[in-house]
Amino acid sequence: MDHHKPFAEIIESSLHCWKGECWEWDSMPAYGSVLAVQSPTRTVLGLVHEIQTGSLDATRKVFAYKKTEEELKRDQPHIFHFLHTTFSCLTLGYIEQGRTFYQCAPEPPKIHGFIYSPSAEDLQDFFSQEHYLHTLFAHEQATFSLDDMILALLGQLSKRNLLTEERFSSFVETFSLLTANDYRRLKLFLQRAQRNLTITD
Incomplete structure (x- = not known):
């Protein structure tokens, strides 16, 4: 999937989350990736937390054929013409008039709005603060595993060389506060993170 190039559009939308449908069923975003939807007044950023591929026609079922792709x-x-892929995003915040807000936008993204992957510069600016974690923890009951989703997000930032030691230290401090200094949870989280993340200087 090319960065900055639209690859999907919104088919369901609300203040806290939105669903997109890929234009190509096999061109989908990664779990934990950050996507953007732009309107004339603002850019809304969301985190992919669910991806589903299935039949486009409810009357047609997908069967096993014992054949490779x-x-x-x-x-x-x-x-393959009857397959489609959808994904759901949790709203992390939005950018308006050069300012970053770590909260829901005043209105949900527009239906049929184009979805794309934001630039490394936009991601670096947005994740220069850990305020996005407050938004994610507010959605903890709406996700299967918040820690898994955050690990996936950090993994995506790590792949794009956007996770520095300073940023990760700030992340750990905020994560600890939001988990009420749950030492056991933090220790287990860091053990998993150390195996999967590449942190730059």
Whole structure:
């Protein structure tokens, strides 16, 4: 998936979350990635927390064929025309008139708004503060595993060389406060993070 190039559009929208449909069923965002939707007045950023691929037609079921994807594309290419992929994002905040807000926007993103991956510069500016964690913890009951989702987010930032030692230290401090200094949870989280993250100087 190319960064900055729209690849999906919004099909459901609310203040706290929104759902997108990929234009190509097999071109989807990664779990934990940050996406953007732009309007004439603001850019809303959201975190991918759910991805689903299935039949586009409710009357058509997907069956197992005992064939590889390459074999299916050769022998039965038509079945891929009936697939679609959707994903859901939690709103992290928005950017308006050069200012960053770590809260819901005044209005939800527009239906059919184009969805794209923000630039490294926009991500660096947005994640220069840990206020986004307050928003994520407010959604803790709406996710299967908040810690998994945050690890995935940090992993995406790490891949783009946006996770520095200073930023990670600030993250750990805020994470600890938001978990009421739950030492056991923090220790287990850091053990997993150390195996999966590359932190720059």
